Amino acid sequence: MHRSSIHIHQFTSTKFYIMAIITSTAHITDYLVGKWYLVITVYICLYLLKNRYGRGLHKIPGPFLQSFSMIPRAWQVWQGNIHQRDLKFHQKYGKLVRIGPKLLSLADVNEMNTVYGITTKFYKSSFYDPSTPYDEEGIVPDPFILKDKAIHSRMKRNAANAYSLSSVLQLEAYVDEVEDKLLAILDREAENPENVIPFDHYLHAFAMDAIFMISFGKSLNILENGDEHKVMACFDTIMPYMATIGQMPWLHKFLVGNPLMAKLILGDMTFETGLMKIATSQVEEFKKNLGRSEEGPFTFTERLLMNQASKPDSITGRELITHALGNITAGGDTTSITLRSIFYFSLQNKESYHRLCHEVRSNCTLPVTFSSAQKLPYLNAVIKEALRLHPPMPIMLGRTVPEGGANICGHYIREGTEVGIPSYVLHRDPAIFPDPDSWKPERWLKAETDKDSLADMDRAFFAFGGGAHTCSGKHISMMEIIKLVPLLLLKYDFELAFPQRPWTFRVSMLAPQKGVHVTIKKRA
Numbered sequence: 001m002h003r004s005s006i007h008i009h010q011f012t013s014t015k016f017y018i019m020a021i022i023t024s025t026a027h028i029t030d031y032l033v034g035k036w037y038l039v040i041t042v043y044i045c046l047y048l049l050k051n052r053y054g055r056g057l058h059k060i061p062g063p064f065l066q067s068f069s070m071i072p073r074a075w076q077v078w079q080g081n082i083h084q085r086d087l088k089f090h091q092k093y094g095k096l097v098r099i100g101p102k103l104l105s106l107a108d109v110n111e112m113n114t115v116y117g118i119t120t121k122f123y124k125s126s127f128y129d130p131s132t133p134y135d136e137e138g139i140v141p142d143p144f145i146l147k148d149k150a151i152h153s154r155m156k157r158n159a160a161n162a163y164s165l166s167s168v169l170q171l172e173a174y175v176d177e178v179e180d181k182l183l184a185i186l187d188r189e190a191e192n193p194e195n196v197i198p199f200d201h202y203l204h205a206f207a208m209d210a211i212f213m214i215s216f217g218k219s220l221n222i223l224e225n226g227d228e229h230k231v232m233a234c235f236d237t238i239m240p241y242m243a244t245i246g247q248m249p250w251l252h253k254f255l256v257g258n259p260l261m262a263k264l265i266l267g268d269m270t271f272e273t274g275l276m277k278i279a280t281s282q283v284e285e286f287k288k289n290l291g292r293s294e295e296g297p298f299t300f301t302e303r304l305l306m307n308q309a310s311k312p313d314s315i316t317g318r319e320l321i322t323h324a325l326g327n328i329t330a331g332g333d334t335t336s337i338t339l340r341s342i343f344y345f346s347l348q349n350k351e352s353y354h355r356l357c358h359e360v361r362s363n364c365t366l367p368v369t370f371s372s373a374q375k376l377p378y379l380n381a382v383i384k385e386a387l388r389l390h391p392p393m394p395i396m397l398g399r400t401v402p403e404g405g406a407n408i409c410g411h412y413i414r415e416g417t418e419v420g421i422p423s424y425v426l427h428r429d430p431a432i433f434p435d436p437d438s439w440k441p442e443r444w445l446k447a448e449t450d451k452d453s454l455a456d457m458d459r460a461f462f463a464f465g466g467g468a469h470t471c472s473g474k475h476i477s478m479m480e481i482i483k484l485v486p487l488l489l490l491k492y493d494f495e496l497a498f499p500q501r502p503w504t505f506r507v508s509m510l511a512p513q514k515g516v517h518v519t520i521k522k523r524a
Ligand code: HEM
Pocket: 143, 144, 145, 156, 211, 326, 327, 328, 330, 331, 332, 334, 335, 338, 391, 392, 393, 397, 462, 463, 464, 465, 466, 468, 469, 470, 471, 472, 473, 474, 476, 477
């Protein structure tokens, strides 16, 4: 046969095969297009099976459905009772529970260091993405959400002096001003001992005004003018969003992460239009007065401006504003939640309330200073017990397992898996905190508890987080609380207005309570 006829023959048969493949592919495609619902169903099933079995976590116990998708978890968070669900999961499944396709909840004090230790490589997970503040220039470098360890360490280092105990002592004068406003309001309310006082609201307004004063030297005066700048309303709206979308953070860019959608969902209550603007304008105003005094007392922002003036490379203008803004977002609600818990729990437990009053009234005089009240052992125990029983941030603080994976609770966990400890659950471990649901401040007293149990409790106390991301404002918050509680107990006698009616709270990023109503009598 001629060589060219072989080529023609080969060409014809190849063409035949190609045509056959195209025809059958077209048939299959036609068939599949006709059965599109079948294709989608198979795709979803494969995706769900990959979620459950493709991540090396299927041996870790947990609620079955949640291993397939994050939708059930997001729904539970949205409902606002995730703290109770997490507790039940841990009571049923143990210390390590799989609560999502690649999400594990940990309630083991021995693993705290692995996940949150100072030198850990477990960085913040994408749970925090929807909490990211941004302005016209883009994402704002907020230490609360920063995954970049280098920037985070630099920012924390360069603001450390503003959060230090010695700076905090200077800030007392700013808190005194807000205390006076609260006392004026309570004095008016006390004129009629039958008055039912919305104490939850006043404590919230106090904490917001105090943190503004501490940060900027002036407040929004929410105590007297109400929430006219919508700062409190902004948090109430955004917190459930952050917590819920934090479970499925890829959704964020289609929602509040998209400026147009943000406007639709939040109106003018976004960080940029609201808080960011307030923070920026207050910092600008402050710059004009910088250097007005050599001795202080210096506000938080003033200290950062001084740091910047002496070492311009240490902190940028945007970072400075973020720190100040961070104080408001992180320090107002958390402090007021703690104040409400202190009064609510101690007023529910009369013996505890009387013990606290007795300690305060026999050791403190007006004006109450931080350094004098700080020494009261029962007051300190009450504050710690309030933070244990109702941690302001009870939700799991997510971290990502680093490259190479990690051993957690005897299981090898692949890199990229998200893990975290919910403080609400850890604080209710009966092996560490006997009778965990009860209000027992005395468990924290050296004289009433043995040394080992105290050390175990301290190790498991997670209200302020841990490691590199531990709360920066702890001293500030403690100063506000330690000054205010004795002051109020010196001035008034309190009672719960509706002792049979429990408070209510919805857990999202935080757990702000409603329904702490009291009646008060002015003391002579
Ligand atoms: C009782 C009151 C407070 C509680 C219970 C509390 C709790 C916490 C917790 C649990 C974290 C760690 C979050 C995480 O790892 O994701 C945190 C971080 C933080 N808190 Fe607080 N906080 C309180 C008050 C304050 C105050 C008054 C301020 C500011 C003056 C503040 C500023 C911050 C900042 C800046 C961070 C981020 C630290 C970082 O990631 O490096 N907090 N807080």
